[in-house]
Amino acid sequence: MTRGYRRRDFLKLSAATGAGALVAACSSNTPAASPGGGASPSAPAASMSAGASPSSAVAAGPLNFLTWSDHWNKDALTQVKDMDGIVVNVSELSDNADGFAKVKQVGGQIDMVSGDALWVPEYHKNALTDAFDLNSLQVSQQLYPIARSFEFFTASEGYLAYPWGWSPIQLVYNPANVSPAPDSWQALVDPKYKSRIVMENQPVDIMLLVAKAIGAKDGYNMTDDELAQAKSFLEKMKPNILKLVAQNTETISALADGSAWIATQNLGAPDRVKDAGGPPVDAVVPKEGTTGFIDGEMRVTGAENADRISPYLERAAQAEWAAQNFIDNGRPLFNEAAYKLLVDGGNKERADRYLYNTPEVALQMTLKGPGGRVQEYIDTFNSVFGA
Numbered sequence: 001m002t003r004g005y006r007r008r009d010f011l012k013l014s015a016a017t018g019a020g021a022l023v024a025a026c027s028s029n030t031p032a033a034s035p036g037g038g039a040s041p042s043a044p045a046a047s048m049s050a051g052a053s054p055s056s057a058v059a060a061g062p063l064n065f066l067t068w069s070d071h072w073n074k075d076a077l078t079q080v081k082d083m084d085g086i087v088v089n090v091s092e093l094s095d096n097a098d099g100f101a102k103v104k105q106v107g108g109q110i111d112m113v114s115g116d117a118l119w120v121p122e123y124h125k126n127a128l129t130d131a132f133d134l135n136s137l138q139v140s141q142q143l144y145p146i147a148r149s150f151e152f153f154t155a156s157e158g159y160l161a162y163p164w165g166w167s168p169i170q171l172v173y174n175p176a177n178v179s180p181a182p183d184s185w186q187a188l189v190d191p192k193y194k195s196r197i198v199m200e201n202q203p204v205d206i207m208l209l210v211a212k213a214i215g216a217k218d219g220y221n222m223t224d225d226e227l228a229q230a231k232s233f234l235e236k237m238k239p240n241i242l243k244l245v246a247q248n249t250e251t252i253s254a255l256a257d258g259s260a261w262i263a264t265q266n267l268g269a270p271d272r273v274k275d276a277g278g279p280p281v282d283a284v285v286p287k288e289g290t291t292g293f294i295d296g297e298m299r300v301t302g303a304e305n306a307d308r309i310s311p312y313l314e315r316a317a318q319a320e321w322a323a324q325n326f327i328d329n330g331r332p333l334f335n336e337a338a339y340k341l342l343v344d345g346g347n348k349e350r351a352d353r354y355l356y357n358t359p360e361v362a363l364q365m366t367l368k369g370p371g372g373r374v375q376e377y378i379d380t381f382n383s384v385f386g387a
Contacts, residue, residue, distance in 0.1 A: 060085025118369025161296025220371030268330015
């Protein structure tokens with residue numbers, strides 16, 4: 001597809017491939033619980049003014065945030081510091097499994113951590129994160145209603161993550177160098193793309209995509225035979241990998257400078273590559289289906305600076321910053337009020353092209369998650385690419 005993944009095409013693919021491709025990751029038979037036991041969300045609230053204080057009681061000081069590069073805005077962090085005295089120390093997060101291991105190791109030395117989809121309840125199940133009352137945050141009223149009732153973000157004690165953004169994982173390619181246009185994950189092992197592919201260094205997530213490529217029955221729990229097939233696929237793919245990067249900004253740079261011809265990437269990549277001065281690139285969801293993420297920010301149990309988490313979110317998750325984050329990083333966010341700002345700012349076509357105003361599509365994806373064989377997945381990946 002050209003210039004992004006259009007909603008009608010995404011829905012057409014979902015209808016055509018059904019459970020074999022874009023599988024809903026949560027049960028549709030269980031009613032979603034109300035987050036935090038509060039009332040139904042109201043219409044999106046107006047953006048907080050720059051001079052307003054989210055909490056007069058918060059003490060100035062640090063907030064330690066383990067996250068991805070597309071979960072924060074430099075200007076937003078500056079505003080949080082200037083207005084509230086909160087100094088956000090961002091640590092780079094690459095893989096969900098790595099983040100989980102770090103939090104398990106250091107606990108409350110990290111205050112807030114980002115996680116994808118089914119990793120969120122895994123953190124809570126292991127007593128690594130605390131539930132909270134989503135309705136206690138004024139900024140949460142700016143969210144799409146669907147984001148306030150994700151079953152896998154809901155526990156009896158409250159909500160498990162502040163909803164941030166979502167996207168399917170796509171093949172992004174330069175049509176000037178990649179022909180015919182790829183429609184399958186098998187493009188990753190085509191010898192003619194030696195040293196021309198860039199992927200994020202996320203072993204478990206890559207294994208989920210490989211499971212799609214080999215037709216595994218259950219991507220979260222591949223059998224021993226399927227793991228052997230996955231290893232063979234990785235061995236064929238390895239010569240094609242130019243590099244495994246830590247953040248998606250590096251993927252965009254590689255596509256923009258022409259060193260990469262193919263990459264795995266979120267919605268919005270064509271515009272991001274164009275904005276970076278790169279060539280026209282296209283994006284497609286392969287015929288075998290794909291995985292995707294619905295991510296959010298979690299409160300680490302025993303966080304040393306827990307009292308600064310809510311004031312930070314009240315400021316940094318505002319619609320103005322969500323709208324800017326979408327322009328910078330491409331994939332849709334769950335802040336509905338930001339959509340109006342995008343429309344008013346002349347970005348409706350771009351927002352609609354990348355499904356910003358259709359968050360319900362997110363539940364048609366096979367969501368990222370740990371499954372039952374995380375260590376085996378990591379070991380299989382490392383046996384090919386090294387620890």
